[in-house]
Amino acid sequence: MKREHKAEMKARARNIVLKVAYDGTAYHGFQRQTPPVVAVQNILEEKLQVVFGDSIELAASGRTDAGVHAYGQVVNFFTDGRIPTDRIVRAVNSLLPSDIVVRAAGEADRDFSARHSAKSKTYIYRIQRGEVPDPMTARYAWYIRRPLDVAAMREALGCILGTHDFSAFRASGGAPMSPVRTMYEAAVEEAAGNQLVCRIHGNGFLYHMVRNIIGTVANVGLGIITPQRFQEILDGCDRTKAAATAPACGLFLEEVDYGERFHF
């Protein structure tokens, strides 16, 4: 967005913030694409324009890749539209397809940015276990048939807690920013339907970082490497030592936290 254009957008009366859930299976990621390629942002902006009556350019807390899902993506945009805030959710949802849902809407001060004001994010990664796959979870979990050593996975994932250089789990395509991030939570839980749910909460994430971590944690679960080897890979800061990226379908952007700055 050019600087003058950005200023023009910010001159509008309201800064609207939305919490959005989506099934990412049908979309080429969150970030706006040139048609006929369709991203979640394309659909969302198109419907918001109908509801608000002006052209909408939204900013998200971050992009999600093709096939990745969200329960708590957060976006904001500037508008002169006058629809009362408490009517936004139902008005927009009445226009959206069933795989995109606005869960909550609010109004923030002009300086709030879904991207820059974010304090931390929580991702969930779902693994489906079992002798045979489950067609009802195929879109929402990574199916692994061979038995997984959950205790070893828990030990490995625990290594990422605290502040580390995460270069070992950074995709080569990522922007050249600092690879240091702090993780507050890194848990592996056994859930209903023979699923494993990995939950990672941190102050920021590098491109493909969660999926690269999970790919390597899965190798620990399969007994291909030890939790100690996982620790060495993390410490070594060398991407070529980590496992393949885990599939997009298991990943959910669960929550974005803005501290005192904003909450729904």
Next chain:
Amino acid sequence: MKREHKAEMKARARNIVLKVAYDGTAYHGFQRQTPPVVAVQNILEEKLQVVFGDSIELAASGRTDAGVHAYGQVVNFFTDGRIPTDRIVRAVNSLLPSDIVVRAAGEADRDFSARHSAKSKTYIYRIQRGEVPDPMTARYAWYIRRPLDVAAMREALGCILGTHDFSAFRASGGAPMSPVRTMYEAAVEEAAGNQLVCRIHGNGFLYHMVRNIIGTVANVGLGIITPQRFQEILDGCDRTKAAATAPACGLFLEEVDYGERFHF
């Protein structure tokens, strides 16, 4: 199937029985359709032909409608194919799309029929509650936003227990067979993720019967009619008095029981 053709099929060496799960969203029901219309049976027969090496005509416990799912559909077919029974599941699943899965395979005596040997079936119907819909359950549950009186729904659904004439809940398109069926279980449970799960186990079901019952039970939950009115509708045997058919997406064929005759 013509009589001579049927005899020819039964002359084959083996009677194979499969338990099949599918996400019915993309298919025009279970029963074989003329291409380009695609049903689950079309896909399944096509892949079974590759694995078994002869033309496959399978028979199912019953059809399911477009958009209806299954965890435990059961089918059987006659074949001269020689693949060992314990290798069937993985061989077929390696060819199937991710929304159809063979869960188990067995071999039965020649007189076993997935359709005619069935003793009872269990259906599950899922209702998604909540202020906003959940895009991750949109394919697998009926979303109802308004609060539901679960105790009243439970009382209404309980009325179907035992033996009744279910004409009130029979679709007009159904075959002219006896409308009397016996229900062994009819429960409404609150489940994770703010779902209601209705479970109905009976010795047989009329066309659209479960979805028509659920449509009327939902009206009880919404306070539109009382549980007593539900009882009157059941007793009245008049289809025009019951509510609209509940959406296909919430319905799952959970299990087909063959008693001592066959089990996986």
